Amino acid sequence: MKLLHALLLSSTLAMAAPNVWAQANTIPSQPHLLVKGEARRVVMPDRFVVKVALESVDMQTDVARKRVQANSERVMQLFASHAAVAGTVRADNLSIKPSTRYRDDKDVFEGTAVSRDLEAAFPTAVALQAFLADLKASREVQVSTATPTYSGEAHLRAELKAEAAAQTRASAKGLADAYGARITGLYSISDVAPSFAYGVQAGTWPAASGASYREDYAEGRALDRVTVTGSRAGAPGELLAAAPITYTENVYAIFLIQDGS
Structure with a gap:
């Protein structure tokens, strides 16, 4: 004892x-x-998330709204054509607010800013790459990726x-x-x-x-964050590599x- x-x-x-x-x-x-x-x-991760931020500024609110709507429809079509995972596609409601810029020590009204955020996940890095290659980024279409995850x-x-x-x-x-x-x-x-x-x-x-x-x-480490603005997202032959996730x-x-x- x-x-x-x-x-x-x-x-x-x-x-x-x-x-x-x-x-x-x-x-x-x-x-x-x-x-x-x-x-x-x-x-290995099986959910590769991409986020698309849409914004248009114009003195005429309806003009800005129509541009955002047109961009939204194009992005949603690309989500579908590149087989985004069902249930991961998300489109936020439109946000409408005044847009100003600080100039010469004062706020200058630039018009009405209309914005909307879209998000989807793809089952493979290859599918995400194909989506990025077909998406034309611009000042009004801002693209970024998030850390890949495992659905299970x-x-x-x-x-x-x-x-x-x-x-x-x-x-x-x-x-x-x-x-x-x-x-x-x-x-x-x-x-x-x-x-x-x-x-x-x-x-x-x-x-x-x-x-x-x-x-x-x-734990949770995966492919590096990719941010693309102002050009086509993805170059010929470029691949996005995914690292394993340890739980x-x-x-x-x-x-x-x-x-x-």
Whole structure:
């Protein structure tokens, strides 16, 4: 029992920092094991987002509105012809407001500004490239891309949490068996790591023995942002390369234990 008590004090127990108790009092006073489970997956993005900002300024409001409407129709046609993902196409309502420019120490009225934002996602970088090649950007048609995403993120994160939870059970059993202890129940489980006075902080837990992960890509890293104004978006032979996205889920579980003897 003394050996078990020393083990708990040196490797899995410590006096909790004050903020730990704010985490639903997850550290029990009785003997326990605190273990971490980690699961990660590297996937390729399948949603390549493009945003198109339309704006026209004219002294005649209806003239500006018609130009924005005409540009909007052309962009929407390109979304359709290049197979933008259904459900990702979005067109904001028209915005109409006065347009002024600061000149000679005073605001000068330039006319009425009519604007509208459009957005869509394509399933591949190649499809996005084809769209950009066919879209003529100008002063009234401003184009930019957003960070690519993975459409199955929510489902994938749920799977990773389940894998990480299973890892905590295996880790706890291995530790308990190694020291002749017996797991009596699960006290708490969370995806937020507690912090301890002896220096183990959230995000600094060591990797499991034998595990090796290459951090070639930060989570969410993908193709660089592309902004095109005033010219055709895309040159012949140019390709947009997509980098993988790494998703990681951590689970921290506390198991109550007793001496197995």
